[in-house]
Amino acid sequence: MTEQKATLTLNEHKAVVLDFNAGTGGPAALDIQPFGVEELFTYDPGFTHTAGCESAITFIDPRNSVLLHRGFPVDQLASQCSFLEVCYILLHGEAPSPAEFATFTDTITRHTMIHQQMSRMLSGFRRDSHPMALMCAVVGALAAFYHDQLDVSNPEHRELAAVRLLSKMPTVAAMCYKYSIEQPAVYPNNSLSYTGNFLHMLFAIPAEKSEVNPVLERAMNRILILHADHGQCPSTTAVRTAGSSGANPFACIAAGLASLWGPLHGGANEACMRMLEEISTVDRIPAFISRAKDRHDSFRLMGFGNSVYHHFDPRAAILRKTCHEVLAELGMEDNLLQVAIELEHIAMTDAYFLENKLYPSADFYTALILKAMGLPPSMFTVISAVGRTIGWIAHWSEMHGQRPQIYRPRQVYTGKARRDYTSQL
Template identity: 60%
Template sequence: MAEKIAKLELPGNDSIELPVKQGTAGYDVIDISKLGSKGYFTFDPGFLATASCESAITYIDGDKGILLHRGYPIDQLAVDSSYLDLCYLLLYGELPSKAQYDKFVSTVRNHTMVHQQVEFFFRGFRRDAHPMAMLCGVTGALASFYQDSLDVADPKHREIAAFRLVSKMPTLAAMCYKYSVGQPFQYPRNDLNYAGNFLSMMFGVPCEPYVVNPIIERAMERIFILHADHEQNASTSTVRLAGSSGANPFACIAAGIASLWGPAHGGANEACLKMLEEIGSVDRIPEYIEKAKDKNDPFRLMGFGHRVYKNFDPRAKVMRETCHEVLSELKVDDPLLDVAMELERIALEDEYFISKKLYPNVDFYSGIIMKAIGIPTSMFTVIFALSRTVGWIAHWKEMLDQPGHKISRPRQLYTGEAERNFVKLQDR
């Protein structure tokens, strides 16, 4: 097939031919890397029309509601896979054989503990510190403990770092929670699966055995799976940007956590719960529905619609089923959950929401599940970071594995002062 070429007309009767690259799916991409030789750069605030990298990990078609990991639809993975099965797929590109899976799980379990001195880092935090602040700081500090996996030029070091981060993130996340509520840290239990172990470290106490509820365990597993990767979002791009300089993997993941902490990114399910608290009761829903429909009212329904998915969020269908399973199992008597279920009913039946495709998204359902389980809203983004770590690591490894990768260096449109002479202080 002949290579496609885009011709760009430039001022002064000049022009440049730019190659058009085609992926296996999605839009064609114009390669503008040679445009600088003509003295021009593109202007794209937020990089919304810029492909910053070439990747084979995740594909999203927001118009059609498609999310694929290495070609596999997210709904199939969420229903039939496990989180560690997905981790292997994201990291290595193919589903593992039974032997490969067993070895992978064994290696992850052997790395779940953190160095005992990590505990002392937590003593430096205030008791009311936000769990994301603690997670960001402690993750970056891991570089001081695991110095045998910091050579990013060594593929073996990259693999060891990947295992350590995937293995230890649930332990660190649970430690953030335990510290904030004044309970002793719980050691990992390698007799449990990934999600069950996290629940044990979150809710277990030394004075009595913790028994994992299989329905809650599966719900947590699905939350992990559905948040594992989402292509080139802000935090993933941050990890790639930090990694392009050769920074160590723990610093890169800490940078990703910092980016995820922003309310426009990782705080969506927390914002959803705050909205439910504002509404307060089922009888006030009609009032807030009208506010949501009024374009002049600043109120917005959180957890409905998605900036990427213009159709139904493919993750939401699985999460909806899981949400109803959890609420049925726990029989939680909570007015906010009643508000959530009534909002869901209205959004799926009201013509206004249907016409604008404002369907409940994955954040709506995951927030409800975590509240029902007993996880405080301050931990929601921490669990998001825990889930997303494998996606960040997969992209970080992919970038470093690609030959000829360069340090990222975005350009700018400068609008400041032109060159001018400095005036000494006594002459101003």
């Protein structure tokens, strides 16, 4: 195969030769590093056409709705794996042997406890604080408790940090939730699976016996897997950007949490449920559908369509099946669930939705499942964060294995030209 090159002519006498960087899938990237010699740089708002790194973790094909983790199709992982098995794959690149998985699971399980002072730290926050605000604070504060193992250049330290974050994130998430609803935190139960233990800490009450519903456990397992990683999304880029400075992993994951919180990213599932609350009843749906079709109306249906995939989100089909399994188990007498199911029917049959490829997204079905489980909308993004933590860790670890270059995007300056200052005082 002939090596491809591109030539950029700057003027009649000067040309810059650029190489192509081709990966194992997707379009090739034009290597613009020679621009630096010529004191040039590109302009790409949002970096939507710029590859800022090389990664072997996740591949996304927007045109064909393909999502691969380490080469494995996401639907196969969601139907065959436990969440911890997917975690191992994302971290290490290959599926574990039985012995490797047993060791990995045991290590994660034995790190689920958090320091009691973390619980006392929460008491300084208002009870009505958003759980994501608490998550950002508590996860960032973990660095204060594990400052002895923060040499990011040491692979063993990176491995230990990964274990601590992965094992403690459900505990932190459940603790933040319990604090927000004025219930006592529930200790981890190491006899349960990762997802079973998470559900136990979310819903158990210390004074009562608690059992984990296997249908809900399977649903939570799929939700965590399908949120585990999604390439260079805003939160992963935030983790990589923070990590490129050499910041400790807990600070980097806190940066990812802050980015994920936004309604155009991980907060979309919460925004979807807020939309359903605004619609409130099935008889009001036609009016909101008319508004959604009106280009002059600012209202938009949250949870329909996807900014990444040209056709449909491959995760949505799996979550749709899971959603209906959960609703069959728990029932759907709630008004908002009835509104959601009717919206789903419209999206699958209405010509406007079909022509514009506004299919229900992974965020839509995630919101319905979590609502049916009894969680408030403020917790939806927290659940996504528990799943996405492994993706953040994998990218953070990968970039340090590659000796990262600090992220330093350029800008097109549009301010005042140089001018002299004369005091007016």
